[in-house]
Amino acid sequence: MNKNLFLKEMRRNASGLLLWMIVITLLITVTMSFYRTFIENQSKIMGMMTIIPKEALQFKGVSNFNDLFSVLGFYSVNNVIYMMVLGSIYAIVLSSNIVLREEYNKTAEYLMSWPLFRSEIFFTKLAVIFTNVFLLNIITALAGFICIEVFKNGPFNVNSFLVLSLYTFLLNFLFGAIGLFMSTIVKRPKPITTFSIGLVLIFYFLFTLSKITESAAKIGYLSPFKYASTDALNPDYRLDPWNLLYFTGFSLVLIAVSFRVYKRKDIYL
């Protein structure tokens, strides 16, 4: 890893990271601020929910109405889209550009003329992706934790909160690895941001489709979202070793393949 390159990349991505942190934190804070009002109107809401189609609630990740009235249930149901989907979009946009933009901006001619091995460039950029995704997750999880503490009306399971946060990070980082992989295999150096965002949304769509349609249940397994459990109120909720293996294994394989490709890749300018 090269310190000079790492610090430059961190500075270069700082404003983007800050913006995403602010947006996700604000969304979490605003959503959680409705929690008190929500539980004050519990009976009315329960009545309303009986007329909402079951599939619509499943789409939101609600399997049991009562989950919504616990602070952790409310947090996981309402914030998963911000933290998991938006976090993954952030990670994939960052990673799909961090190597590739040196090519389409033609700055690779400078980068490759400096005394650096390709492995140093690759792993430094990977470290930047990891650090940025980690920082985004730490700050937004911290914001979520503070919101839960401020708006809660009873105790909540901190372990479950931590597991939920860890799943979010693993999912976000996996999308980071997917972005990095895509950027190394593209033939023509041009931005792939739109495609990357589309990919996250397609995976999220497949996941939600598998939840609301029994016949499509199996296609959910194609989506990484399937392996990031948000069932935080389940008494057995924990970090499933198979899911952990899925995220770490898949991420490592993608990183290894990306590195192999990048190491032997012709940099076209």
Add this chain to the structure above:
Amino acid sequence: MSTPVIEITDLSKSYGKARGIEHVNLEISEGEIFGFIGPNGAGKSTTIRILLNLIFPTSGSAKIMGMDVIKETKKIKRQVGYIPSDANAYPFMKVHEFLKYSKRFYGIENGEDRIAELTDLFELDPERKIGDLSLGNRKKVSIVQSLLHSPKLLIMDEPTTGLDPLMQAILFEVLRSENRKGMTIFFSSHILNEIQLLCKRVAIIKEGKIIKLEDIETLRRRQLKKVHIGFGGKENGSDFNIRGIEEPVTRLDGTFTFMFSGNINELIVLLAAKKITDLTIEEPSLEEIFMHYYK
């Protein structure tokens, strides 16, 4: 005999249907200013990009200072400066920020004096953002960054693009001075005149192949002569045939102009039997010699 600074052996790069380079062989000695000339698309940048490990050769090998350009790229690059043709440095950085960033890769922690000296020489405003600079000024940034670490080898790909004549003169003066201190220079360009101003030896690359590798002076002294013959409008050229007349022959208002590579005595004997109004035999410019190889 000392190790060549650049040693390219049977180097080829294929881009599928598009042309790359084929069986390029070059050897550049220490302290040499070597010209690498050819039109756009001839394979100059491909050769340079292999030297810098931006792309990989299909076959053959290249060494810089005896080190393999793939395996020992980091060691090599510590001693190499590079001026790319496009000069697209990071647009969000200020000039001084970019130069400091660049020098840190070479482990130079100080070097402020060198930055100040070079930015002053090339009249660069260190506070300007690179993205706001003209092509010429971006090129100057590129030149300065390539010289910061006083490399042993400087590789330049069309270094004068965008530079005004005054700046070109300053660049050439700096290059001569660095060369006197021992820097080897690999100068790639499609403009022969600037190559002849600086280089001692030149390789001409055409369609991915080296077609000529020669001293500038030898190239200039070759038998090739430029001949103008005035026939007063009477000669149609039908009986004007002698070995050594190189096509194309231009005929304009009774004056024939052509390059002649044969025996000049035979030409004079032939012309003695004809009525001519004018005869000029001159040394062609390097540009004309170059074009001759490219016809």
